Amino acid sequence: MILLGVNIDHCATVRQARYRDAATQAGGAIEPDPVTLAVLAERAGADGITVHLREDRRHIQERDVWRLRETIATRLNLEMACTPAMTALALKLKPDSVCLVPENRAEVTTEGGLDVAGQRARVAAVVDAMNAAGIVTSLFIDPDAPQLETAAAVGAPWVELHTGAYANAYFTPHRATELARLRTGCDRGQALGLVVNAGHGINYVNIAEVRTLPHLHELNIGHSIVSRALFTGIEEAVREMKARMNA
Ligand SMILES: CC(=O)[C@@H](O)[C@H](O)COP(=O)(O)O
Numbered sequence: 464m465i466l467l468g469v470n471i472d473h474c475a476t477v478r479q480a481r482y483r484d485a486a487t488q489a490g491g492a493i494e495p496d497p498v499t500l501a502v503l504a505e506r507a508g509a510d511g512i513t514v515h516l517r518e519d520r521r522h523i524q525e526r527d528v529w530r531l532r533e534t535i536a537t538r539l540n541l542e543m544a545c546t547p548a549m550t551a552l553a554l555k556l557k558p559d560s561v562c563l564v565p566e567n568r569a570e571v572t573t574e575g576g577l578d579v580a581g582q583r584a585r586v587a588a589v590v591d592a593m594n595a596a597g598i599v600t601s602l603f604i605d606p607d608a609p610q611l612e613t614a615a616a617v618g619a620p621w622v623e624l625h626t627g628a629y630a631n632a633y634f635t636p637h638r639a640t641e642l643a644r645l646r647t648g649c650d651r652g653q654a655l656g657l658v659v660n661a662g663h664g665i666n667y668v669n670i671a672e673v674r675t676l677p678h679l680h681e682l683n684i685g686h687s688i689v690s691r692a693l694f695t696g697i698e699e700a701v702r703e704m705k706a707r708m709n710a
């Protein structure tokens with residue numbers, strides 16, 4: 464069975480919608496509360512909760528991650544940039560796992576995978592710190608051989624394959640090529656002894672193909688689940704995705 468990590472970032476996007484900068488953000492936007500959403504998602508069968516604490520705090524705030532740590536019953540997966548500040552925060556927070564992701568303030572969303580091969584020493588230092596603290600590290604990478612091989616070489620136990628290129632290509636002639644690229648990545652990750660997760664842009668339509676990828680441990684899905692929850696409620700949105708993942 465493939466596990467489901469529910470990313471609740473975009474509940475916080477709605478909450479922050481009226482706050483343009485850190486000064487007003489601190490003014491106490493309180494609803495919709497991401498922690499409440501996380502608890503309801505768990506009640507509906509979420510196997511874990513994922514949040515991306517971005518440096519620009521466009522959605523999830525630091526106070527959210529501390530409240531999640533105290534409240535949720537499943538697993539807390541903290542997505543973070545490879546920075547000293549985020550490493551220090553994670554070592555204090557002690558999430559069940561961290562997922563190292565690329566970040567830049569100009570991006571609309573996470574546009575590509577972390578270039579592990581191009582910054583091996585920087586990534587290895589964070590992985591070593593997390594390994595020493597007993598925190599599982601996942602690397603959010605494109606499904607390509609140099610990234611997968613470097614992920615294994617730096618001692619990361621998990622990878623999360625970026626499914627965004629496939630999701631964006633779904634209605635184009637490139638869809639089959641991107642799915643094949645992911646399939647090859649899953650096989651290579653398994654062969655390298657890595658736990659293989661996947662995420663970004665997975666929805667209630669493309670899940671029918673994503674679920675056929677081999678060796679999948681967990682899918683991290685957020686935007687489509689939160690979007691559907693606006694109409695059906697989070698519990699039904701989570702139940703429906705779990706049913707489709709494992710149909
Ligand atoms: C790393 C990843 O794919 C998700 O966490 C994604 O970043 C969702 O958050 P954003 O929409 O802010 O990128």
Ligand SMILES: NCC(=O)COP(=O)(O)O
Binds near residue numbers: 686
């Ligand atoms: N790492 C992917 C994730 O957590 C959720 O991405 P999305 O479903 O919001 O695109």
